[in-house]
Amino acid sequence: MHGHFYGMAVFSLLHIVVAGTGLYLLYSISKSLKRIADKN
DSSP states (O other): OHHHHHHHHHHHHHHHHHHHHHHHHHHHHHHHHHHHHHHO
16 A cells, blocks of 8 residues: 555656646747747
8 A cells, every 4th residue: 555655646746747847848939939929
């Protein structure tokens, strides 16, 4: 049971990291797109 809890904790942590990375990528992409739009 303890091992199962550990696996769940690692899984949720991985999920948070993946979600954070995706949000950061979306943020940086939108920022660069805005910069390109401002240039034109």
